[in-house]
Amino acid sequence: MIKTAITSRPALLAKPRLGLFRRHISVPSQLSIDPEVADAIASKKPVLALESTILTHGIPYPHNLTLANDLNKIIRKEGVVPATIALIDGRPVVGASDAELEVLCTPPPEGKKFIKVSRRDIAYSVAHGVTGGTTIAGTMILAHAAGIRVFATGGLGGVHRGVEHTLDISADLEELGRTPVAVVSAGAKAILDLAKTFEYLETKGVHVSTYGPKGTNIPAFYSRDSGIPSPFNFTSPEDAAAVIHANNLLQLESGMLFCIPPPHEHAIPSEEIDEAINEAVIAANEARVSGKDITPFLLDRILTLTDGRSLQSNVGFVKNNILVGARIASALSKIGSSEASPNKNVQPAPVSPSVFETTRPTAVVSAPADALVIGAVAVDLTCDLTHATLEAPKSYMHTSNPGIIHRTPGGVGFNVGLAATYASSAYVAKGEDISIRMVSAVGPDARDLHASLGLQDDLEGPNPDMSGVEVVNTARTAQYVAMHDLKGDLIFACADMALVEGLPVAHITGQYERCLAEERVPSWVTVDANLDPEPFTAALAGARKIIGANTLVEPTSVIKACTLLDLGPEVLGVFPSQHAVDVMTPNEFELAALFSHAKKKGLFDDRADWWQVISSLGLNADFRDRVARLAQAAGVYEELVDQGLVQQAVHLSPFVPCLLVKLGRKGVVSVVLSSAEAVVAADSSQASKFSFTWQGSQLDGLSGPVALTVTYHAPETVSPADVVSVTGAGDSFAGVVLTELVRRSKAASSASSSSSSSSLSAGQSILADGPQLNQIVRRAQRAAVLTIQNRAAVSPAIRTLA
Incomplete structure (x- = not known):
């Protein structure tokens, strides 16, 4: 895949320039945008952002590489351009190539490891040439910098159980409160305190809507129903796109969360998964696991306790989320707007929308x-x-x-x-x-x-x-x-x-x-x-x-x-x-x-x-x-x-x-x-x-x-x-x-x-x-x-x- 490098600060992106080769410039603030992605952004074609921690930390090799390729196929089948976001040798990449996806999915050499890149990690990663997978927060920042408005993933981070003792709250929630990117997910990860997570999002003024008729509750990652009422519901990708469009027109500096219940064939009954989660949390407390390591630890333990069903469920509903996200991005591209780009320094190519x-x-x-x-x-x-x-x-x-x-x-x-x-x-x-x-x-x-x-x-x-x-x-x-x-x-x-x-x-x-x-x-x-x-x-x-x-x-x-x-x-x-x-x-x-x-x-x-x-x-x-x-x-x-x-x-x-x-x-x-x-x-x-x-x-x-x-x-x-x-x-x-x-x-x-x-x-x-x-x-x-x-x-x- 041919790339181009864009001189930028993470929140200030210059007009994309399409070149024959990706330019390796040593300035720490380079944002590398795939030419196809850059052209799609400039000409208002639909683009869907994807995070990369699911590849580097969520799903083991080679299943992660298979998933990455499958997700790209799903997105392209809908006429949408996929843009996996990551840090490669310190370069923020928007639209990872096939070779870069393989780097992200393959376990690093002995003595090295990939890091999870959130807001706090971006500058460090660029300065030290680090390779890592972007979290939801990191992906939102780089997607917004590039001018991408829709991002689909598996599950949102949030307020961890026992927060009153640990104060462990994911940066994903803060980012949703201040970065106008729409996130499509299966709700928040079931290992979290879901009630507190969505209460926190309300405090931050984040729009939360669930796919389904009025009265459909927010999903619980592996399960279709968390028991938590959804503030809003949407019944089609076009409905979601209309909300995103209005958010952009009003220049509300906050994100939106669109929750997609997992398909029935991929869902795990709440009582079954709750038992596995509780056992995993006890094991984490006994092992004194915390911080960045808590989520991978819990997910790995749940995988063992469910005999692999949690991974199958995760892959299944991630694909479904990506499909819905692609359709939302496609519907959004069909809504014309005279509003400025989310990043006012990004100017569209001289091709007006239809x-x-x-x-x-x-x-x-x-x-x-x-x-x-x-x-x-x-x-x-x-x-x-x-x-x-x-x-x-x-x-x-x-x-x-x-x-x-x-x-x-x-x-x-x-x-x-x-x-x-x-x-x-x-x-x-x-x-x-x-x-x-x-x-x-x-x-x-x-x-x-x-x-x-x-x-x-x-x-x-x-x-x-x-x-x-x-x-x-x-x-x-x-x-x-x-x-x-x-x-x-x-x-x-x-x-x-x-x-x-x-x-x-x-x-x-x-x-x-x-x-x-x-x-x-x-x-x-x-x-x-x-x-x-x-x-x-x-x-x-x-x-x-x-x-x-x-x-x-x-x-x-x-x-x-x-x-x-x-x-x-x-x-x-x-x-x-x-x-x-x-x-x-x-x-x-x-x-x-x-x-x-x-x-x-x-x-x-x-x-x-x-x-x-x-x-x-x-x-x-x-x-x-x-x-x-x-x-x-x-x-x-x-x-x-x-x-x-x-x-x-x-x-x-x-x-x-x-x-x-x-x-x-x-x-x-x-x-x-x-x-x-x-x-x-x-x-x-x-x-x-x-x-x-x-x-x-x-x-x-x-x-x-x-x-x-x-x-x-x-x-x-x-x-x-x-x-x-x-x-x-x-x-x-x-x-x-x-x-x-x-x-x-x-x-x-x-x-x-x-x-x-x-x-x-x-x-x-x-x-x-x-x-x-x-x-x-x-x-x-x-x-x-x-x-x-x-x-x-x-x-x-x-x-x-x-």
């Missing part, structure tokens, strides 16, 4: 999400050509064209989320509060979209909850460029979605886990097909397995629509319970591409589960004749029959049981696979042109026969003269479909009404209900019309839809 951070400081403590939208947030450049003599598309090519260029926030995912939020705002007056949360990533350049992608400067009205958007300071925000002809129709477009395509799996699953910690979980997840197969798989599989949500996919484009079919049979299962996608909203060209790709991959030949569904439907000439007659009467024979739209949709329906196929100015066709018991027929007044249901035979997984419903929804009328731009019309359609599905799912849940068929989820039952589906499609069509009449990618007028 616009989400500067104008939406409350986003992290947003309301629980009713739906997630996972996909692209992008910068849209829309080129509207104005040359009145151009008529044929080919005449635009190979030359410059006069026009007007509009720069707006966009991206399929964002547009869908914005349309869903606009649509939901129409129901606020009725007491229906629907929260739509975006899950995406942007680069620091996103700040150029005025105040934020919260968009007060660009868009009117409410905006999606952007707290699930990750800021990647090393990448550029996705971009989309579209050129429209004089009629507002798309000529061509170019999408640069690299950042979103590779959206980290850990970020997606982390957002799902965040939802589990909130008071309700989303009933629907929408994914746009910009994602690469790995994050696409994580998004779809996680929606089902982690939060139990229904899914909607917006295909995005002809090319990207087919990504769904490449995810493999473990993801791409079939109806009624193994399919990954409940609803898809392709246009006729995307549907044709999906059909062609599935056929090429042999999905209609080699999949026995697919054939079982198709066979159960028992489609025959009567079905085809009925489609032909109705399509002829409705004026869509060419699309539905000649072009094979219904045939294509039927073939794909086992993989996606509800296909809402957009025909542009010709309307929408819905093809829904469901249970015959769940179908609610739509009459002619409810389903614009025609709707009919074909009943098949019994299908495994259903309590009754399978059914297929085909409905043609006539288009909303719009004058060609009113068309401004078609960009965003499909996204608006999908966003309103999402809102309608969410609000109806919420209504079904609050009324405790389930599907008429236990085989289907509440979301699937809504889709099988003809009148409801028609209402959903009609409202979505109206939204699409409003958007094509507006320059914006999503029309704010969607808020007015009744």
Whole structure:
């Protein structure tokens, strides 16, 4: 690992300088910061500090080295930079390299020993070239000097038993009272007088909060419950990050302690561990052990008395603490702030934080999400050509064209989320509060979209909850460029979605886990097909397995629509319970591409589960004749029959049981696979042109026969003269479909009404209900019309839809 040395005093750090080599300068006050750590601090990426006494004095070799590497992997998996802090040959190191970790973990040569470095020991260690592990107090000091705000460890030092005779109080408590760093731990070490320890912290004005619902007590290191009430509780990393953020804004010169109860599988019952602790304390008194030696002595004796279980427990909950600490650091990095760095001499690199951070400081403590939208947030450049003599598309090519260029926030995912939020705002007056949360990533350049992608400067009205958007300071925000002809129709477009395509799996699953910690979980997840197969798989599989949500996919484009079919049979299962996608909203060209790709991959030949569904439907000439007659009467024979739209949709329906196929100015066709018991027929007044249901035979997984419903929804009328731009019309359609599905799912849940068929989820039952589906499609069509009449990618007028 390449390092750089920073000329500093421990509490006064100069701006980090990145160099090719660590500079060995003999001045005693050098603070050596790993370049990756320095860059992360300067550019406001999440960093998590780690202490090193657990390596030098807590866990024996080689288990300590294994633990160090495991902790770094856990932290990096969360997209956070680890920074182990220690003293190496008298140099305060922030971000120990692999070689330095090995030095700290390997027993020193005979005749030498590592020391425990607390506040009082730092100057001595630097002056005498000492190597040692930093305690919580020592780590806090050096972390604060470097500008790191979150630090995770095993357990806090505190007030020792018999303090009335020994006056033995850990410097950790004093440091928490005067150094503004957040410490994440499993409470204080169980060998201490816990009641006096937390009373002391209260005297010092230290914020103490415990992970869990209100009323969760402070943990006791090895045990989940010390019996001591926690002054505060937090239920998500975002909650903790909001407190740290406020502490920094107010410039409170005190630390914060966030207590994490050990996971059940690593906890030791209090009565068992208390017995071992009492025996260890008696042994220490008899041996007259005190001072720095008391803690290692007690922990070693407890290890023996518990036959090694205390060490296993310690390692287990340390890993859990580090995981939570990394997520808190990540959440904190997403909260923008205009406050000065904790160390006013540390100046950030000239990369401003994302616009989400500067104008939406409350986003992290947003309301629980009713739906997630996972996909692209992008910068849209829309080129509207104005040359009145151009008529044929080919005449635009190979030359410059006069026009007007509009720069707006966009991206399929964002547009869908914005349309869903606009649509939901129409129901606020009725007491229906629907929260739509975006899950995406942007680069620091996103700040150029005025105040934020919260968009007060660009868009009117409410905006999606952007707290699930990750800021990647090393990448550029996705971009989309579209050129429209004089009629507002798309000529061509170019999408640069690299950042979103590779959206980290850990970020997606982390957002799902965040939802589990909130008071309700989303009933629907929408994914746009910009994602690469790995994050696409994580998004779809996680929606089902982690939060139990229904899914909607917006295909995005002809090319990207087919990504769904490449995810493999473990993801791409079939109806009624193994399919990954409940609803898809392709246009006729995307549907044709999906059909062609599935056929090429042999999905209609080699999949026995697919054939079982198709066979159960028992489609025959009567079905085809009925489609032909109705399509002829409705004026869509060419699309539905000649072009094979219904045939294509039927073939794909086992993989996606509800296909809402957009025909542009010709309307929408819905093809829904469901249970015959769940179908609610739509009459002619409810389903614009025609709707009919074909009943098949019994299908495994259903309590009754399978059914297929085909409905043609006539288009909303719009004058060609009113068309401004078609960009965003499909996204608006999908966003309103999402809102309608969410609000109806919420209504079904609050009324405790389930599907008429236990085989289907509440979301699937809504889709099988003809009148409801028609209402959903009609409202979505109206939204699409409003958007094509507006320059914006999503029309704010969607808020007015009744």
